[in-house]
Amino acid sequence: MSLDATYTRELPLVENNATLKDLDNIIALPTETKPTKGWWIAISISSTALLIGAISLFYTIYYGIGMWGNNQPVGWAFGIINFVFWIGIGHAGTLISAILFLFRQKWRTGIARFAEAMTIFAVMTAGIFPIIHTGRPWLGGYLLPLPNQNGVWVNFMSPLLWDVFAVSTYFTISFLFWGIGLIPDLAILRDKTTSKIKKNIYKVLSLGWTNSNRNWSNYERAYLILAGISTPLVLSVHTIVSFDFAVSVIPGWHTTIFPPYFVAGAIFSGFGMVSTVLIIVRKVFNMEHIITIGHLEKMNKILLATGTMVGFAYSMEFFVAWYSGNTFESFTFVNRAFGPYAWAYWIMFSCNVFFPQLFWFRKIRRSIPITFILVILVNVGMWFERFVIIVTSLHRDFLPSSWAMFTPTLTDMGLLLGSFGFFFTLLFLFLKTLPLVSISEVKAVVEGAQPTVHPHPHTNGKAIQEGGDGH
Amino acid sequence: MIKKLIDKLNEINKFDRNADNGERSKKLFGLAALYETPNEIIEAAAVVAGKGYEKFDVYTPYPLHGMDDAMGMDKPKVGYVSFIFGLTGMCLALLMIGWMSGIDYPNIIGGKPFFSLPPSIPITFEGTILLTGIATVLGMLVLFNKLPKIDSPLNDTDFMRNVSSDKYGIVIQTDDDLFTEQDVKNLYLSTGAYNVQEIFYRESNLTTKTPLFDKKFISAIIGTAVVTAVVTYFIVNFVLYSTVPFDWMWVQPRIDSQSPSTFFPNNSGMREPVNGTVARGFLPYEYKGLPDSSVKLLANPLAVSKEVLERGQDRFNIYCSPCHGYFGEGDGRLKGLFPKPPTLHSKKVKEWTDGNIYHVITNGQNVMPSYAEQVSRDDRWAIIHYIRALERSKDASEQDVELAK
Structure with a gap:
């Protein structure tokens, strides 16, 4: 992509002096070979979880929401927690593919495709929850402003409706972004494959892409525009998700800090998930030279930054609860940290704020086992953050007579497990069917890939020597 | 067994790289050259563009920086499509919200105006982004890059297999005004091409269907x-x-x-119901089946008023007039089908007490059945007032005429 800024010399993004042909072979290998034993084990675990989720989904739809642990006053629980959790996971993909692209961070090329795929699968997983939470998901069409026999339109002042628009737009744009990124790579696979069936599939999916420069020129511009619109989009999505809470009057939800706090948390949790999976994937598919320790270290830095932002938001919430002098507000926060759900609060606080501080040390940032443990803790912590925000705010609100505790049922647990199963099954299928690193983007950033001369037609072929941006 | 089948299927489908030459025509699409390094191709592109060729293109595995300038290309115009559709998306979203919540289905929500801008901003924003994104992608692919075009003459060639992997290629098309085979070949070789090949049209490219x-x-x-x-x-x-x-x-x-x-x-x-239960409004008639002499003392509980008389007229016209006629003369619409009832203006009826008439309506008499099920108690008394009015109207005195005025 047009990465033309001149940098001080960095470590190469692709190690071991891989040639362009090597890159083709390494990255396309999983799509060309039969699945390994490891892959079969992985997908059987994930599809078992998916099956458990499917059974729980059946119970939910057949018998209704009564199968969940939701009660009065905890009307929102696992369903909404999982929704917010998975939507948040998706944000890392767009951040990597769009925001880091706009900031000319070349290292993003190694992980962008994978992270974008994660975005799409995470948004699909997230989308299930609000739909089944309606109780009769087959009537989900009424969430959209479609003409109907009742002559009724949706309520445009409701944050829940904004959510419908935000999430569906987010999915569409992420899918387009991912899809156009895949076109040149599918063309590479098309020209590489030896199977006629595969060739025909790739032929159709790559739309007859010819690698022509006149096409590349428009392609790059479209990519830039998509990155430009995805950046405000990704910020808007979790902002709007936070409005679901912030626009209500429940103490603990009704705060103006929510939008930036949610966005930082989303990026934090997304990077946690990307790291978790990448650490395994780069090992299993022998891509340690393309997805290097350097990549993981940079992601750890982002985790440190966003984790600290999230920690700041936690503290600021507490401060404002005291500073506002609002009794209900201060009670909610004291109840969060020292009430019956204090365990959840401290799991959240330690996983999201304390442990990521270890990333200040370079040795820890570059140690894969420690990184792996810490990013798993980030995933746990961010799930509990949503639990804390939703359940502890609801379970003790204004009227002490209606206070209640929330206990998840087996169906709740099954759906949570199933959401992981759904996400990982899709991810494993993706890893075996499509190139998990963008081949054309990585080729563009290997050493010597870009010309060091920049001639113009009117010079009649006489090249102008320049400093050049190739390493 | 299944594994064997799959293996066999793979054997059959093994793609033969030479097979695609079969569908090629004899007509030349262009001459292609391959180069080893990015510097060579960018210089070659500048030379080709400098010689005045227009129908040529450079094929690279990834976008080369500076190639647009070397080829003398204009800036890409995708942005205009994005801008126009972005604006359209914004306007459509605002119009949709304005029409739906302001005009077609106005609802008071939280005491706010039917349409107000602040809560409309999120959806307007998403609409803008959605249309921009879709238009950018479709515009780039279909409008500017003329895709999908699966049967491009360049696809399925060795040239394409090289440029999609690690080589850099250039093709000058035969329909360029300056194209001559010899010139182009010389040009390629002078710029350092390591391979020059002819690309032919497919048969399918030449048909107009x-x-x-x-x-x-x-x-x-x-x-x-x-x-x-x-x-x-x-x-x-x-x-x-x-x-x-x-x-x-x-x-x-x-x-x-x-x-x-x-x-x-x-x-x-x-x-x-439990024995002895009485439903509201269904108090049993205590003189049921008894002769009318026993009920003469029942008095009309309703006072005469315009409303009562109108109610009585209404009920009388519905339930009594079919047999008794609108004026109680026994000439109802059912005459001939049922025995004709005697007139209500007879001396006998005039001398009856109200209780006696009530007993007849409630209990029935001769062929007349009980109307207790159809006409409520108060309505029966109202009908009796109306019958009295009818009787009086039949032989009204002059004083009555004065009163009616």
Whole structure:
């Protein structure tokens, strides 16, 4: 992509002096070979979880929401927690593919495709929850402003409706972004494959892409525009998700800090998930030279930054609860940290704020086992953050007579497990069917890939020597 | 067994790289050259553009920085499409919200105006982004890059296999005004090409027929659409209206009236009232079946008023007039079908007490059945007032005429 800024010399993004042909072979290998034993084990675990989720989904739809642990006053629980959790996971993909692209961070090329795929699968997983939470998901069409026999339109002042628009737009744009990124790579696979069936599939999916420069020129511009619109989009999505809470009057939800706090948390949790999976994937598919320790270290830095932002938001919430002098507000926060759900609060606080501080040390940032443990803790912590925000705010609100505790049922647990199963099954299928690193983007950033001369037609072929941006 | 089958299938489908030459025509599409390094190709592109060739293109595995300048290309125009559709998306979203919540379905929500800008911003923003994104991608692919074009002459060639992997290529098309085979070959070799090859059109490129308008194709599409629509209609109707849980709450755990239930000893879902229960408005008539002489003392509880008389007229016209006639003369609309009742203007009826008439309406008399089920007690008394009015109207005195004025 047009990465033309001149940098001080960095470590190469692709190690071991891989040639362009090597890159083709390494990255396309999983799509060309039969699945390994490891892959079969992985997908059987994930599809078992998916099956458990499917059974729980059946119970939910057949018998209704009564199968969940939701009660009065905890009307929102696992369903909404999982929704917010998975939507948040998706944000890392767009951040990597769009925001880091706009900031000319070349290292993003190694992980962008994978992270974008994660975005799409995470948004699909997230989308299930609000739909089944309606109780009769087959009537989900009424969430959209479609003409109907009742002559009724949706309520445009409701944050829940904004959510419908935000999430569906987010999915569409992420899918387009991912899809156009895949076109040149599918063309590479098309020209590489030896199977006629595969060739025909790739032929159709790559739309007859010819690698022509006149096409590349428009392609790059479209990519830039998509990155430009995805950046405000990704910020808007979790902002709007936070409005679901912030626009209500429940103490603990009704705060103006929510939008930036949610966005930082989303990026934090997304990077946690990307790291978790990448650490395994780069090992299993022998891509340690393309997805290097350097990549993981940079992601750890982002985790440190966003984790600290999230920690700041936690503290600021507490401060404002005291500073506002609002009794209900201060009670909610004291109840969060020292009430019956204090365990959840401290799991959240330690996983999201304390442990990521270890990333200040370079040795820890570059140690894969420690990184792996810490990013798993980030995933746990961010799930509990949503639990804390939703359940502890609801379970003790204004009227002490209606206070209640929330206990998840087996169906709740099954759906949570199933959401992981759904996400990982899709991810494993993706890893075996499509190139998990963008081949054309990585080729563009290997050493010597870009010309060091920049001639113009009117010079009649006489090249102008320049400093050049190739390493 | 299955593994063997799959292996066999793979054997058959093993792609033969030479096979695609079969469908090529004899007509030349262009001359292609391959280069080893990015610097060579960018210089070659500048030379080709500098010589004045226009119908040429450079093919690289990834975008080369500076190639647009070297080829003398204009800036890409995708941005205009994005901008126009972005604005359209914004306007459409705002108009949609304004019309739906402000005009077509105005609802008071939180005491706010039917349409107000601040809560409309999120959806307007998403609409803008959505249309921009879709238009950018479709515009880039279809409008500017003329894709999908699966049968491009360049695809399935060795040239394409090289440029999509690690080589850099250039093609000058034969329909360029300056194209001569010898010149182009010399040009390529002088710029350091390591391989020059001819690219021929496919047979399918030369026919003017568009496969999209093929009769078989169109009828297949229409057929599929119709079959899918019909099948979907029936499946959706069956699934969404008859199976649990899609029963729209018609099926509920309750006992409907007239339906059996094994819960009660008599297997009836309905319960009978306790003996002696009297439903509201259904107080039994205490003189039922007795001769009319016993009820002469019943007095009309209603005072005469305009409303009572009008109510009486209304009920009389509905329930009594079919036999007795609108004026009580016994000439009702059913004459001939039923025995004609005697006139109500007879001396006998005039001398009856109100209680006596009430007894006849309630209990029935001769062929006249009881009207207790159809006419409520108060209405019966109102009818009696009206009958009295009718009798009086039949032989009104002059004073009555004065009163009516």
